[in-house]
Amino acid sequence: MERKALAALCLLALVALAGCSATGSLSMETADNAEIAEAASRPAVVDSPAPDDRRVVRKAVEDGSGTATATDPPVQQGLPLAYEGSYYEIDWNVTGTEPGTAFAVGVDLNGTAPANETVGFEELSERDRRLLGDLLTAMSERESRLRPGPEVAIPEEYTIAETNESVLLSGEYSAVRHNGTVYPFVLEERREVTLTRYRYTVSRAADNTTAYAQQLRGEHLFRLSGLSETERSVVNDAIDGVYYAEDTDDEAFRSIMDQFSAESAIEADGSDGTWLVRYDGQVYVAELSYGGFDQNDRPVTPNQRTRSVITSVEA
Incomplete structure (x- = not known):
């Protein structure tokens, strides 16, 4: 989740500044319903240039199911998905395989190309336009870069049918004209791959943030x-800050860690986890890192929420 990732980055920065590495750490922040729900969710990968992820999520939520073809699941299983104010669980199963093409397209934000090697955006295949549309729109709104050559590289996978229809992959052109601007592109790492077909299904976990937060309170x-x-x-050091355990002889930290290990985590693995804690009358989202302790001492608590989910998609 973004909050957890940010905390981890802050932890790494602080440790680097201190010139040492902590064996474990604990941070705790007071949390209202919105913050509790945020802590128990993670953003879906829906930002440009990932239109397929957005399409899969929206179709699955709106229609109850959706499909995707890729070497790996475009939408990973995880915590719940927030969509238009409600929370959904999403799951997938494999329905088959088929051949495809994997490649990366590098886009130059300030290059030029011969007119006979430039194709209009509207002449691209539908799949090509989905791949480049959001990116080129965003690039059109940015200032030109001075550095020559491709500055943005987009990995992608096409089915054989999409490959055959693709203008980008045809080899006839080296640039795209979009809203009056020419963007040279290069194709890299093209190879044949086996694609897996995934079918996604969803179910509603909670109608709104308050209901979801109450559900999390009851479970965790x-x-x-x-x-x-x-x-x-x-x-007390961990509240609105970070407490660092410098070695495994820190018995006070180990005792706290043992209390966490006996409880249901929102999410936990072999090195860290997220818990929902009441302490001195306040509710906190706690981030506990224990990767430096022995394997048997790590509180990897099976998550009681066994449903597969993701969060935060743009409407």
Whole structure:
């Protein structure tokens, strides 16, 4: 999730500045319903240039199911998907395979090309236009770059039918004209691949943020209590900040970690996790990192939410 990734980046930056590496860490932030729901969700990959991910998600939510063809699932399984104010669980199964083409197209933001090697955007195949449309629109609104050569590279996979219809892959052109601007492109890493067909299905997990947050409280909220003075010091340092355990001899941190391990995490793996905690009357989203402790000491709690999901898509 974005919040967790940001916390991890901040942790890495702080550790680097300190000139050492922490064995474990704990951070806790007060959380209202919206923040609880955000902590238990992750953004779907729907930003340009990923129109297929957006299409798969929207079709699955709006129609109850959707399909995609790729070497890997375009929409990964995970936590719930927020879409137009509601939350959905999304799952997929494999329905077959077929041959396809994988490649990367590099786009030059300030280049030129011969007129006879330039094709109009409207002349591209539908699949080509889906691939380049959002990107070229965004690039048209940006200032020109001074550096020569391609500045944006887009990996993509086409079915054989899409390959046969593609103007980009035909080899006849080296540039696209979009809204009056010419964008040279180069094709790289082209190869034949086996594509998998995925069928996505969705079900509603919660009607709104409040309902979802209440559901999360019921499933994951636990009380952190009965702490010693040194344990309270760990937690107090973690609130609106970060507590660092410098080595595995930190018994106060280990004791806190043991309490977390007995509870249901929103999400946890072999190195860190996210929990929902009540402490001194306040509700917190807690990010616990324990990767430096022995494997048997790591609180990898099976997530009670076994449903497959994702979050945050643009309407």
